[in-house]
Amino acid sequence: MKEHSMHRNKVIRLGITYFILILMTLIVLYPLAWTVGASFNPGNSLVSTTLIPKNPTFAHYIALTQTTATFHYFSWFWNSIKISIATMVLSVIFVSMTAYAFSRFHFVGRKNGLTMFLLLQMIPQFSALIAIFVLAQMLGLVNSHLLLILIYTGGQIPMSTYLMKGYFDSIPQDLDESARIDGASNTRIFLQILMPLARPMVAVVAMNGFTGPLGDFAISSVILRDPKAYTLPIGLYNLITEKMGASYTTFAAGAILISVPVAIVFLMLQRNFVTGLTEGGTKG
Structure with missing residues (x-):
């Protein structure tokens, strides 16, 4: 019973x-x-x-190939992909190095630096829009994709660093000591020991770095004013806000196409996600 x-x-x-x-x-x-x-x-x-x-x-997908004075879908598509890939690569590089420094070294301001990273996450990005626009004007970087990449990368560093530091902390420091006994430098330990073991977290940082710019509208709309320099969020938003000629169905077609690169990147990184989960379950 x-x-x-x-x-x-x-x-x-x-x-x-x-x-x-x-x-x-x-x-x-x-x-x-x-x-x-x-x-x-x-x-x-x-x-x-x-x-x-x-x-x-398929008329709406065909309409995306047409270019006018204010409509440049595939230019916007390329701009978004270019910015996302650059942000992803730079985010992985800077976040990994910063997290390694906070995890493995003790220096003046280490604790305060981690606290500052947490505090920065409490400030919404849109609260800095005026400062970002003034900075873009002062530097002559209005309509600059480079400035957007730097802003997105900087925005990824605080929280991603905190997350990756926690992952590095879970890797035994005995591995570092053993490598140093064999003559390995800090750079070699970082690249050949910690980074391969931290692949699941690297994949998370890479995925966040890629998808973040694709969904941003607020910051990019402040910096990018030339229709040819737009990213997809700005271009598609303008497509449905036109008083005459707004097309929600063409907007839907454009939104579907931009999901293809996201799916490809996710499939490329999926193996690292699964490996991290299975390794974590084995260790537990």
Whole structure:
């Protein structure tokens, strides 16, 4: 009787777990399905849009290839990808080095530096928009993608450094000492020992560095004023705010295409995520 009751409770818990997972999956996929459906629906309005188009068309995807004085979709696409890749690479480099210094070395201001990183996360980015615009004007970097890359990279450093430092702290320092006995320098220890072991966290930092710029509108809209220099968030936003000619279905098509690079990057990094989870489970 007791075993039957335990089995029933296990089945109930398992059923509740699957119900929650299915519900969360539907919540995530439903808006995506509507976006995909809208991108194939004829017309420009969402009023007549259906989840499954009755007369599907590729007209909105074809419209993305057309260039006008204010519409440069693939230029915006390339600008976003270029900024995201550069931010991802620089974020991984600077965050890794900063986290290594905070994790393995003791220096004056170390504790205060970590506290400052935490405090910086409490300040919303949009609160610095005026300062960023003034800085861009002073440096002559309005419409500059380089300034955006530096801002995005700087924004990634505080919290990502704190997260990666915690991961480095979980790696035994005995490995460092053993390598030093064999004559390894700090640089070699960092590159050949810590970085390979920290691949899961490196993948997280890389993913955040890539996806962050793709979703930013506030900072990029302050710096970028030339339509050809826009990133996708600005260009697509302007596409649906035009009083005459707003096209929500073309917006949906453009949004679907930008999700392709994100999916590719995630698939490239997925192995590191899975490896980190399995290694963590093995160690535990």
